Amino acid sequence: MEKDTKNIILAAAKEVFTKKGFAGARMQEIADQAGINKGLLHYYFKSKNALFNAVFFEIFDAVSPELNDILSAKDTDVLTKIGQFVDRYMEVLLKNPFFISHVVCELNRDPNRLISSMLKGGKIPNPVPFLVQLQQEAQEGKIKETDPFQLMISIVSLCAFPFVGRPVMELILDMETQDFLELMERRKDWIKQFVQDGLRP
Amino acid sequence: MEKDTKNIILAAAKEVFTKKGFAGARMQEIADQAGINKGLLHYYFKSKNALFNAVFFEIFDAVSPELNDILSAKDTDVLTKIGQFVDRYMEVLLKNPFFISHVVCELNRDPNRLISSMLKGGKIPNPVPFLVQLQQEAQEGKIKETDPFQLMISIVSLCAFPFVGRPVMELILDMETQDFLELMERRKDWIKQFVQDGLRP
DNA sequence: GTCTATATCGGGATAGAC
DNA sequence: GTCTATCCCGATATAGAC
Structure with a gap:
């Protein structure tokens, strides 16, 4: 389910960035929100910057x-x-x-x-x-x-x-x-x- | 010059917080901007939060x-x-x-x-x-x-x-x-x- | 009051098993 | 593709000399 996971991550990131701002957002929190782990975040987006x-x-x-x-x-x-x-x-x-x-x-x-x-x-x-x-x-x-x-x-x-x-x-x-x-x-x-x-x- | 230093710090903090936001601001940068060192920041304001x-x-x-x-x-x-x-x-x-x-x-x-x-x-x-x-x-x-x-x-x-x-x-x-x-x-x-x-x- | 040095920790990023 | 474990830098905060 590559496409789904990516979209789930995007939705989770949107929510967390929105609430916390770029510097305030935690990759861990985005991972939690998406129901996955930090490693997988970096698999789809090579950095926090790219995700944002x-x-x-x-x-x-x-x-x-x-x-x-x-x-x-x-x-x-x-x-x-x-x-x-x-x-x-x-x-x-x-x-x-x-x-x-x-x-x-x-x-x-x-x-x-x-x-x-x-x-x-x-x-x-x-x-x-x-x-x-x-x-x-x-x-x-x-x-x-x-x-x-x-x-x-x-x-x-x-x-x-x-x-x-x-x-x-x-x-x-x-x-x-x-x-x-x-x-x-x-x-x-x-x-x-x-x-x-x-x-x- | 306690009062002066404190005001210098406040002015420097105002500038850095303004540019970087709370999470993005660095105590080091505020200290540099004020022409002092990090230790002195914590002497006047016990935490980053208090300074903000x-x-x-x-x-x-x-x-x-x-x-x-x-x-x-x-x-x-x-x-x-x-x-x-x-x-x-x-x-x-x-x-x-x-x-x-x-x-x-x-x-x-x-x-x-x-x-x-x-x-x-x-x-x-x-x-x-x-x-x-x-x-x-x-x-x-x-x-x-x-x-x-x-x-x-x-x-x-x-x-x-x-x-x-x-x-x-x-x-x-x-x-x-x-x-x-x-x-x-x-x-x-x-x-x-x-x-x-x-x-x- | 002001400095330097350092303890401590959180978080981004990576390595590697499965 | 997804996970766990870990590296490592950077930043807050503190200890202590002057």
């Missing part, structure tokens, strides 16, 4: 091109694109609610490890077409004039930050993780409405 | 009550409060641009360590007065009706996320850290304007 990269790119490769396509589409106005982007991005975040904080964490710790791999894969999102379109539609008076960089950053922030700040939120707002996920489910529509309101001319 | 907590609370204790006061003030309307909050919060973030990602990272890794200490200090921010006020002013028609939770989360997200997502942003938008900080400086006013626009009735 495998986990990361499994998600990244699936999501990045799709989001890129949404923002680069022709013949779709920006408000529609923003709606599609928020829907899809939040969907991914909800499906992997603990992973993004891990990625953020690793990027801050050792930006080169992930970033050089991302560059190698050549699948870096390209926001330029979307930024240009924002300016165009603003000049046409379809939306309020605003700094496109700041807006792009804000859309991602509104979606992603709650997931990285989840432990604090759960503390301050006194809620369980289940409540948090429901709040995020409702948040999709809230963000779309809020951005749309903010862009009214 | 000291660094965290130096910042947290200074900022948390102040932000709390802004949001709880009487006789100030919500839009003004939001402006003050954004200004002050962004100021702190700009002053410690690498620290929040570290805190987020640690909270996700081991929520209990920091959270139990925060509870012990008794200085947890209390958003309830602000949330109530949001609903009141919405009913009075001063601002658009909206989910107060979602709005509160969004204000914090708009300020904080760029700092945790900085490495990715610098990659995608192809900028240096200096450019990033200037972008954040301008962002203060942008956020205030955007939230205000989004809350127009």
